[in-house]
Amino acid sequence: MHDVGLAAWFGGTLANAVALNRAAAEPGDxxxxxxxxxxxxxxxxxxxxAAIGLHLVGSVGQxxxxxxxxxxxxxxxxxSVAKTLVTAAALGVTAYSRVLGKKVSEHQDVPVRGxxxxxxxxxxxxxxxxxxxxxxxxxxxxxxxxLIGISSYAGEQQRPxxxxxxxxxxxxxx
Numbered sequence: 705m706h707d708v709g710l711a712a713w714f715g716g717t718l719a720n721a722v723a724l725n726r727a728a729a730e731p732g733d734x735x736x737x738x739x740x741x742x743x744x745x746x747x748x749x750x751x752x753x754a755a756i757g758l759h760l761v762g763s764v765g766q767x768x769x770x771x772x773x774x775x776x777x778x779x780x781x782x783x784s785v786a787k788t789l790v791t792a793a794a795l796g797v798t799a800y801s802r803v804l805g806k807k808v809s810e811h812q813d814v815p816v817r818g819x820x821x822x823x824x825x826x827x828x829x830x831x832x833x834x835x836x837x838x839x840x841x842x843x844x845x846x847x848x849x850x851l852i853g854i855s856s857y858a859g860e861q862q863r864p865x866x867x868x869x870x871x872x873x874x875x876x877x878x
Contacts, residue, residue: 706762710855712755713794714848716748721841724748725819734815734823741819742809749802756798763791773862778874780861787854794847801840804833 728741773780808814808830815825820838822831 705758706766707855709755709757709759709762710848710851713752713759713798714845714852716752716755717798717841717848718845720745720748720819721845725821725841729816729818729821734817734825735813737818738808738814738816739812741816742812745805745819746809749805752798756795760791763787770862777861780858783854783858783861787851787858790847790850790854794844794851797840797843797847801837801844804837804840807833808837 724744725741728744729737731737731740767774767784770780774784775781811827811830814827814830815823816830816834817823820834820841822834826834
């Protein structure tokens with residue numbers, strides 16, 4: 705659950721940033737660009753919410769399943785704290801992006817150059833939201849990609865040779 709949810713959260717936001725926001729401008733009609741980008745993001749939102757929920761449930765399950773490692777294995781507690789902080793940041797940025805996305809989505813027929821790029825005819829409030837979304841669209845995959853890296857590191861910490869080496873080190877240090 706943890707990994708599948710995180711993969712969908714990362715992959716979906718990255719794909720939308722790389723493809724959807726730019727592809728929305730392809731038809732050439734500035735009003736159509738906003739409509740297409742909004743439709744894509746509005747369709748992705750429930751899937752993204754489910755992915756995030758799945759990831760969080762899986763994260764709690766991992767934490768409960770590895771309680772003993774938090775106290776006994778060096779580095780696990782600090783890695784867990786870092787992972788929690790990055791997860792909180794990713795959740796915050798995702799939530800704020802959704803607020804901005806709703807602001808943009810409420811204006812279906814507004815002329816824009818792309819999903820996160822306003823045109824000179826874009827109303828100021830929508831243009832401001834788009835400019836913020838333009839930056840944030842890269843922050844979410846960066847944070848969730850960081851979570852993938854931390855999770856990978858955590859998985860390596862669980863490998864038997866690692867745990868055995870750490871147990872031996874801890875035993876002989878005492």
